[in-house]
Amino acid sequence: MLKVENLSVNFGGVRALQDVSFEVQTHEVLGLVGPNGAGKTTSFNVLSGTVRPTAGSVTYEGHDILKSSMHQRVTFGIGRTFQIPQPMHELSVRENLIVAQRFGRPDGKVKQERIDEILESVNLLHKAEADAATELALTERKALEVAKALATEPTLLMLDEVLAGLETTSKKLFMQTLKNIREKYSLSMIVIEHDIETIMNMCDRVVVFNFGKVIADGDPEETFRNPEVVRSYTGEVPA
Amino acid sequence: MELTAQAIFTGLLMGGFYGLVAVGLALVFGTMKVINLAHGELVLLAAYIAYAVESQTGINPLLAMPIAMAVVIAASLITFYLTNKIKKDRELNSLILTFGLGIVLTNGLLMVFSADIYSTQSAWFMEGLVIADSLFSMRSEMLAFVVGLCALGGLYWWLNHTWHGRAIRSVSSNRDAAKLMGMNPTKAELWSWAIAGVLAALAGVMLYVTSVIHPPIGHSLTIKAFIITVLAGMGSIPGVLVGALMIGVIEGLTTTFFQSSLSELASMTVFLLVLLVMPSGLFGKKAGH
Numbered sequence: 001m002l003k004v005e006n007l008s009v010n011f012g013g014v015r016a017l018q019d020v021s022f023e024v025q026t027h028e029v030l031g032l033v034g035p036n037g038a039g040k041t042t043s044f045n046v047l048s049g050t051v052r053p054t055a056g057s058v059t060y061e062g063h064d065i066l067k068s069s070m071h072q073r074v075t076f077g078i079g080r081t082f083q084i085p086q087p088m089h090e091l092s093v094r095e096n097l098i099v100a101q102r103f104g105r106p107d108g109k110v111k112q113e114r115i116d117e118i119l120e121s122v123n124l125l126h127k128a129e130a131d132a133a134t135e136l137a138l139t140e141r142k143a144l145e146v147a148k149a150l151a152t153e154p155t156l157l158m159l160d161e162v163l164a165g166l167e168t169t170s171k172k173l174f175m176q177t178l179k180n181i182r183e184k185y186s187l188s189m190i191v192i193e194h195d196i197e198t199i200m201n202m203c204d205r206v207v208v209f210n211f212g213k214v215i216a217d218g219d220p221e222e223t224f225r226n227p228e229v230v231r232s233y234t235g236e237v238p239a
Numbered sequence: 240m241e242l243t244a245q246a247i248f249t250g251l252l253m254g255g256f257y258g259l260v261a262v263g264l265a266l267v268f269g270t271m272k273v274i275n276l277a278h279g280e281l282v283l284l285a286a287y288i289a290y291a292v293e294s295q296t297g298i299n300p301l302l303a304m305p306i307a308m309a310v311v312i313a314a315s316l317i318t319f320y321l322t323n324k325i326k327k328d329r330e331l332n333s334l335i336l337t338f339g340l341g342i343v344l345t346n347g348l349l350m351v352f353s354a355d356i357y358s359t360q361s362a363w364f365m366e367g368l369v370i371a372d373s374l375f376s377m378r379s380e381m382l383a384f385v386v387g388l389c390a391l392g393g394l395y396w397w398l399n400h401t402w403h404g405r406a407i408r409s410v411s412s413n414r415d416a417a418k419l420m421g422m423n424p425t426k427a428e429l430w431s432w433a434i435a436g437v438l439a440a441l442a443g444v445m446l447y448v449t450s451v452i453h454p455p456i457g458h459s460l461t462i463k464a465f466i467i468t469v470l471a472g473m474g475s476i477p478g479v480l481v482g483a484l485m486i487g488v489i490e491g492l493t494t495t496f497f498q499s500s501l502s503e504l505a506s507m508t509v510f511l512l513v514l515l516v517m518p519s520g521l522f523g524k525k526a527g528h
Contacts, residue, residue, distance in 0.1 A: 048419065049418070050415060069418075069423070070415075070418040070419065071418045071419075071421050071422055071423050071424075074418075074419060074420065074421035075421055079419075080419055082415075082416070082419075086413050086415065086416035087413075087416075088408070088409050088412040088413055088416065088417070089412040089413070090408060090412060091405075091408065091409070091412070095405070098405075099405050099406070099409050099420055099422075100420040100421065102402055102405075103406065103417075103420055103421040103422040104420050104421030104422075105421070148416075148419075148420060149419070151420075152420060152421055
């Protein structure tokens, strides 16, 4: 479905990504993990189009997406959330989704029933008419971020630390919501997350980053027993 | 009392026109974060087109509107094209670019029309209107006020009820998030510059029928539009109306009770005082919002 091959990104002298390769299969949930600055969000930025890679290729369902602009990738079926929620100011929760549907779907059709269904899936239906920027709590803003991406009818949803900052109960509820969404809309997902429990709970496979390189790729339980992965988390610089 | 009421009335009429001049600049700033320092010159270009049509054909200058719109939209889109070519520090570098374009336009008008002062030859615009038995205005002032209010109201409606309008608001709110919702921000920006061109053309023709025109006033119009845009809260359309009416009334009162040469000083003083208390302007979003 998604194939990332030999991706490299340099920011001046800093090599943010070095020869990174991984794949995501249909209906798979892939976790991207690793310490801060390891290259997880940079990978997201390349996939969504906010960062241009220095080398490498990315294909999504046959499209060479590196040749496409950010908004075109949305119409290919790639949805993304930001770590810090980015609602549209001066638009209600419902309007945020209407705009996402109108511009993010290839046919541009707005379906109110689908919007209500999405809002219900993320527990935001009761806040549909609220101002998105000023009247939502943190969990609700994160839910809106997911809902906006869902409104574009993605086949691959990329979630950037969507559970970060939530307290334990909200985190568990939100995780369940994400699992339900995955089932309901038959989505593939890429999840960036620091919380190991979340990764174990949600992901079919993990890719571990350290210093811009992929150091492990496989089943979550096995991968977290890998000595090199343990070393990357305990702060030791790999040889 | 009557004098005060007349001063406020005249100020409100002026404010409606100022709003029409400023709103195009506010729209473009809201969408693209570019301050178009050639905006006043685009308004003036439309005014000269109205003059040229009236002087060459003898027809009502209002009928020059389609030509003025076509030319000013084209000029506005050329400005957009050039601004969009700036890849680094666009907010800052576009100031130099648009300021330069303003100078080119002013000098172009000077070459073609000379430095002479022109105003409409149609007496209809200068005829008086009496409202509520005591308030006086020229027909042209009332016309410019009504056109200004309708343009601002129409723009507000368009931004809130059409897809292109919603796209402009979304890009204005958060460019990257808008892209992730499948929007092409360049298309939204193109629309905002085209609409700014329409508004500048309307303002220019109204300028010609209400006042006198000569090449240097383009720069003054830009400054006036910029002050109103900042006072409003950058990019706010309701703010533009309130800010423009406020500036108009202050100028009207100063001209009536002191002298006209102090009117800009007074409006600038109030502008600075408002910014001192409300740094984001009357309707601006607080930093970090």
